Amino acid sequence: MLLHWSPRSPYVRKVMIAAHEMGLQDRLHCVRTVVGGTTPHLELMRENPLGKIPTLVLADGTIIYDSPVLCEYLDTLHHGPKLFPAGAERITALRWLALGDGMLDISLALLSERSRPADKQSQPHMELWRGKLMACIPALEAEAVALSASAFSIGHIGIGIALAYLDFRFAELNWRDGNPKLTAWHEAFNMRPSVQAHLPVDDR
Template identity: 40%
Template sequence: MSTMTLFHSPLSPFVRKVMVVLHETGQLQRVTLQPVNITPVNGDEQLNQGNPIGKIPALRLEDGTVLHDSRVICEYLDLQHVGPALLPREGAARWRRMTLASQADAIMDAAVASRYESVLRPEEKRWDGWLNAQADKIRRSLANLEQEHLAQLASGFDLAAIGVACALGYLDLRQPQFGWRERQPGLAAWYAEVSQRPSMVATAPSA
């Protein structure tokens, strides 16, 4: 029985992250999906209720409270299920995994911002230097994942790993020419494996 409503756009990597968590924790049946179609200049009145910044994903709880930002929603869902936690509850391990999860979100932020700049902004107003800076952020982050964090990612499909997988999936969707697999073969091998998980297959976006 659904007791919550998720404001949902299947092409958003942040929404996908929440959907993967719902699948992984067995909570999908608790949520009704409410499709929304927004851009930075076109909002949704229903989404804005209790969520004045108009962000997706947003999760309306049974009592009407609205949670927004995928990190907040995922941590909430992690406290609502029976089974292993998707983030350590305390100690140094928690901060390490939260920082890795934040790095995954930063990749998504840069990729989404690049998408808006290159597709939604009028061509005569696009800023190539800004686009190049976003690409550099992504490249540095992926190189760091390859060099420093493959063992952590392979240790379990937790919130950090889910975030990285969704970020890579979004790059494949929106910037297939990015060529990250050639530069990060270890990350590519890890992603090839986790992308076969039922939660990833069920939430795979299509343009």
């Protein structure tokens, strides 16, 4: 399986951590694919018209995107504990995944705006996005006990990566302040071998 990949993408990191948890990481042939900016990646767009990573290409030519769909597909390929559980636990895991992905979407919008020249930046938008990110933190603090008590799932990966991306790009937000339960949960998340094996890299 060929995976269009970048060490900077938190969405790719989600897939790599999930694949590691499933024992499938060695089945992925990772191909460095640079996207973003104003130049379209035409080769990638022939496989994924959105031009986004991660994108998975199977041996028979089947193409799978985006990261939640890709992770759920991988979860069908192994016989160990499933990252996408059944029943009520599935809804909780998917809700946590949606929250984590939403935080990543906002973080990347904020990062893109912050990278513009100062006189071109929209301060109202940046304040709005920061406010949304920080509104997620007390909500997660309230769920930290549930995160700690429940079986590890795709939702845990989504939340863990979103918080790690705040550390990576927005350390000034100090999300740990006043959130001891969430801080403790994230410290435990960061100790997992799958997480340590796929740390974010800024190689620009």
